[in-house]
Amino acid sequence: MKRVLVTGGAGFIGSNLVARMLKERDHYEVVVLDSLSYSANLENLAPFEDDPRYSFIRADVGDDAAVTEAVKGCDGVLHLAAESHVDRSIMDPAPFVASNTVGTQRLLEAWRRGPGADGLPLVYVSTDEVYGSLSLDNPDERFTESSPLEPNSAYSASKAGGDLFARAYHHTFGLNVMTTRCSNNFGPFQFPEKVIPLFVTNLIEGEKVPLYGDGKNVRDWIHVDDHAEGIIATLEKGRPGEVYNLGADNERSNLELTHAILEILGHGEEMIKYVPDRLGHDRRYAIDSSKAASDLGWKAQWSAWPGALESTVAWYKDNEAWWRSVKSGAYRDYYAKQYGGR
Numbered sequence: 001m002k003r004v005l006v007t008g009g010a011g012f013i014g015s016n017l018v019a020r021m022l023k024e025r026d027h028y029e030v031v032v033l034d035s036l037s038y039s040a041n042l043e044n045l046a047p048f049e050d051d052p053r054y055s056f057i058r059a060d061v062g063d064d065a066a067v068t069e070a071v072k073g074c075d076g077v078l079h080l081a082a083e084s085h086v087d088r089s090i091m092d093p094a095p096f097v098a099s100n101t102v103g104t105q106r107l108l109e110a111w112r113r114g115p116g117a118d119g120l121p122l123v124y125v126s127t128d129e130v131y132g133s134l135s136l137d138n139p140d141e142r143f144t145e146s147s148p149l150e151p152n153s154a155y156s157a158s159k160a161g162g163d164l165f166a167r168a169y170h171h172t173f174g175l176n177v178m179t180t181r182c183s184n185n186f187g188p189f190q191f192p193e194k195v196i197p198l199f200v201t202n203l204i205e206g207e208k209v210p211l212y213g214d215g216k217n218v219r220d221w222i223h224v225d226d227h228a229e230g231i232i233a234t235l236e237k238g239r240p241g242e243v244y245n246l247g248a249d250n251e252r253s254n255l256e257l258t259h260a261i262l263e264i265l266g267h268g269e270e271m272i273k274y275v276p277d278r279l280g281h282d283r284r285y286a287i288d289s290s291k292a293a294s295d296l297g298w299k300a301q302w303s304a305w306p307g308a309l310e311s312t313v314a315w316y317k318d319n320e321a322w323w324r325s326v327k328s329g330a331y332r333d334y335y336a337k338q339y340g341g342r
């Protein structure tokens with residue numbers, strides 16, 4: 001039995017990851033550490049409340065005393081806790097630096113002073129956004145793990161700060177740190193400020209979908225189960241100090257994605273509301289995941305289009321109570337500020 005600390009485990013990717021670790025494997029005991037920020041939802045973890053292999057600690061990754069206590073007795077750490085939404089980082093970058101850069105350094109330090117001193121692994125879950133943007137003119141170009149870090153948003157800059165500390169803690173202290181850089185995720189339990197659940201739930205509510213700029217920005221979409229398996233594969237088979245790109249070779253422009261969602265839900269073009277582009281909006285992300293395939297034996301298997309999108313849309317249709325409770329209160333204020341109301 002391996003006891004693994006999962007930071008950010010009450011968020012979208014974290015809760016899907018915890019579910020895979022507890023349901024698909026019997027050799028993990030999971031301790032979730034999460035500050036329960038606006039995007040967290042303990043309901044996602046409710047099925048495991050009585051599972052003796054699951055426990056929960058409410059704490060900030062920057063809280064030295066709490067994290068030092070939490071890492072005791074752990075055999076590994078999967079570090080996902082972060083402020084995760086680019087639009088919010090444009091509104092206010094400061095919490096991003098605190099959680100994503102400083103919080104990561106604090107966790108690395110606690111691990112170094114704790115079980116990490118015995119060579120036990122910590123996986124830092126980063127993002128392909130640290131590489132910056134590719135142009136639309138060169139469709140064959142992809143980021144590899146040795147591409148330079150050229151983050152363009154406060155979100156990606158703060159995540160890149162975490163990447164650099166992960167690298168430094170390996171290089172300087174010999175900490176067994178590995179980093180994953182994954183592309184855009186979709187699937188169940190995603191906070192509806194992100195484009196897929198935002199568009200799907202708006203359409204179910206009879207609202208238009210706010211599409212940024214010309215809609216030509218391209219993202220490589222990966223199902224959250226594929227990302228979770230990539231993180232677990234990194235923990236189990238990754239080499240200390242290495243970085244692994246995780247992507248699904250599933251590039252779609254935002255306009256293509258919007259049309260696909262409209263079609264699945266039986267709506268037409270008239271439900272698109274074009275809104276001014278996001279400031280500094282990265283044009284295209286695409287990554288080469290061949291290193292994860294060769295070194296970890298990992299490959300995306302649940303991200304195939306349009307099936308994976310259809311099953312995700314079906315999940316939001318079947319789980320209205322989950323997102324309706326999320327899309328209220330402070331969320332409405334955020335939405336009005338971001339998109340100028342309904």
Ligand SMILES: NC(=O)c1ccc[n+]([C@@H]2O[C@H](COP(=O)([O-])OP(=O)(O)OC[C@H]3O[C@@H](n4cnc5c(N)ncnc54)[C@H](O)[C@@H]3O)[C@@H](O)[C@H]2O)c1
Pocket residue numbers: 007008009010011012013014033034035036037038039040041059060061062079080081082083084085098099103125126127128159181182183184185186191
């Ligand atoms: N969503 C994507 O497409 C994507 C792609 C690649 C990488 N990632 C990375 O995966 C991780 C999880 O992303 P997500 O989409 O699940 O985000 P999310 O916003 O749904 O979840 C983040 C979780 O972290 C917690 N958290 C935030 N700050 C914290 C802090 N200081 N201390 C403790 N807990 C804190 C939140 O309460 C929340 O439960 C992030 O590190 C993100 O950068 C996300």
